[in-house]
Amino acid sequence: MPTTFGDLLLAPEAMSTTTAYLQRQKFLPVPLHTLCVTGELPVDIYLCQGRDDAPVLFRRRNIEIPPDEFPKLLESGIETVFISRDHVEVYQQHLEDNVAVIIANESLPLERRLQFLGDTGRSILHEVFQADQLDQTLEAVDDLSNHMVELFAGNEVAVSDLFSVLRHDYHTYTHSYNVASYAMLLGKELGFSSDEKLRSLSVGGLLHDLGKLKIPRTILNKKGRLDNQDWDIIRRHPFDGFVALVNRPEVSRDQLMMVYQHHERIDGSGYPVGLIGDEIHPFARICSVVDVFDALTSSRPYRTANTTNEALETLDRLANDKLDAEMVQCWKALMKKPS
Ligand SMILES: [Fe+2]
Ligand SMILES: [Fe+2]
Known part of the structure; x- marks a missing residue:
């Protein structure tokens, strides 16, 4: 079975090594733009170098992220990052807490x-x-x-x-x-x-x-x-x-x-x-x-x-x-x- 969040799918057949696959099972892919807020993030952020690689830690939680860091990643074509499945509830709370600010931010494209x-x-x-x-x-x-x-x-x-x-x-x-x-x-x-x-x-x-x-x-x-x-x-x-x-x-x-x-x-x-x-x-x-x-x-x-x-x-x-x-x-x- 693929791992799902919405329909962000990590198809097991696309992962060449079992180790990387098992590693990925511990992580949830999330759209990077949902993390583009100012200040600290309540979850650790992981990146994957390649489609078949295990995620590696990119930024620890509760540390100020420079405002242009995630927009730059987006510009470089990275649209998905990973969080630990242990942090799913914290991530959902983050979405709910920030939705009003983000949708009112007219500097972000519609x-x-x-x-x-x-x-x-x-x-x-x-x-x-x-x-x-x-x-x-x-x-x-x-x-x-x-x-x-x-x-x-x-x-x-x-x-x-x-x-x-x-x-x-x-x-x-x-x-x-x-x-x-x-x-x-x-x-x-x-x-x-x-x-x-x-x-x-x-x-x-x-x-x-x-x-x-x-x-x-x-x-x-x-x-x-x-x-x-x-x-x-x-x-x-x-x-x-x-x-x-x-x-x-x-x-x-x-x-x-x-x-x-x-x-x-x-x-x-x-x-x-x-x-x-x-x-x-x-x-x-x-x-x-x-x-x-x-x-x-x-x-x-x-x-x-x-x-x-x-x-x-x-x-x-x-x-x-x-x-x-x-x-x-x-x-x-x-x-x-x-x-
Ligand atoms: Fe319906
Ligand atoms: Fe219906």
Whole structure:
């Protein structure tokens, strides 16, 4: 099995010696730009000379790092460094502590800030989805959405730039972050551009597959065809998410409808209810378009990812009968817009 963090993969077959491989198992690869903050870092930083080498210590923790050191490394083409797996929690705390400062730093290119927020968002969602504690999840989603609104409302984010910095691995935490960020961009283009609406699109996107946390991994990661029994279980997730959230006062109706109705389809063939056309909440229709797009452009246990053009062609075929045609056209235009 490869070692994963998001989809940063260290494929064992790519490592020529067992010693270097075993050494690497003790380390977590992290994107270097997530460490580009001023002051001291709470983790030791390791570098790898070559793809097959074991990591070597580069900078000890809690020692002031010169401000230009990591930017210089980035310029030299080093994008990934390593930290000890014993420091994962400290690293995640570092991400959370620094996210507000980094996304507000206009001297950093927007792409880097998008990447930082994406890495942080996935890391936070991974943690809270694993813990499966609703209070903790809602609190984390609330914080993350505030950061997303700040970055997405305050900047002209091109969908193609966003696509290039996101991961496409279809872990539920990756998929949820992607859907939330795409939903904000599509919603903004459709005129839902107030901070309040963007926040709802973000929260609803982050929570839309909450009910999937109840689905056994054996079904989610199944390589072969799913049987009817598997599908019955999978189709319960919008309802399970709705039941978990319906009595939570902090979850608005707009957000709840994204959770409950994102698998409804325009012609009534969706689930859980079989609503038709405008009976489906507009935010749920937005969610459906970007949910299908992200599913198509992510690699799955049983297939590789579609290209963006292939995915857009599929969306085109689904427009009118299954997905809102105007929203599909709008998403296609956004995807094709140059950055
Ligand atoms: Fe879903
Ligand atoms: Fe989904």
